[in-house]
Amino acid sequence: MKLQTGTSLALYSILEAAGNPERQISAADIATKYDVSIHHLAKVLRELGRAGLVESTRGAGGGYRFVGNAKRLTLMDVIELFEDIGTRQPYGAAGAAVTDTARALDHVLSEIDEIAKATFRSITIATMLRLVERHGRGGNGPRHP
């Protein structure tokens, strides 16, 4: 599954802000770190602000601060603000014939979609930050707690 650019920027922004909840983080800092367009990022941050996940402060030293609940907010909550990954266009929907083959392929692709959605729903921002930390230490994470 490939997420849209705006969705990825939203996840980067939320993780950056939630990882430093006491600090204002600027759009420029995030744009530089991830080498992305600051214009696109600004739109994403405004949307996150409207959703009540970040607060912005203007002026020197201003920026964005995470104000959500990292233990409750899931990756899916953020993704759904930017795209609908729950309604894939079925085969045949674009005018092509709906055949048994198309329906069978839809069934298999739906399996993949459901697993992806369950994964996004099960990972909170707090869990994701721990995963980021583990990767930062050079591991893929423990296989047991």
Added chain:
Amino acid sequence: MNAGNGNSPDISIRPIAAGDLDQVIALDAAITGIEKTDYWYELFHRYGTRGGDQRHFLVGVRGPQVLGYVIGDVRDWEFGSAPCGWVFGLSVHPDARQTGLGSRLLATICDGFRRAGVRTVRTLLARDNNLILSFFRSQGMMAAPYIPLEMEIE
């Protein structure tokens, strides 16, 4: 019920005793909506009384009150896998959630698995069980290299 902090020293994790079983059955029934008395007695017989290092049935208790439980075992070469620990039951009373008790239960059963010599623990959940999936994720679990399959055999 005021469960307080699941990490507090007045809550202990220990192997289940016969006197705990009715509370475990009631806790499971309250959460799943299905009372499975025979199932739990069978589990107690197999896991609670003669498990050794391979089988674990633990409860989190404050005094006589059961606040949660965890059940699991070490399975050798099932599904082609090298021996690993399986957690197939974990529940915490709704009033005792978000207190750290679930983490303590899981950590304690993992200690048992380590004593049995295994270094991997697995579990299996319905993919719409967001609450428990999120809990296991928060403990560091990731997708396993296995895919569960099923079919109707009516």
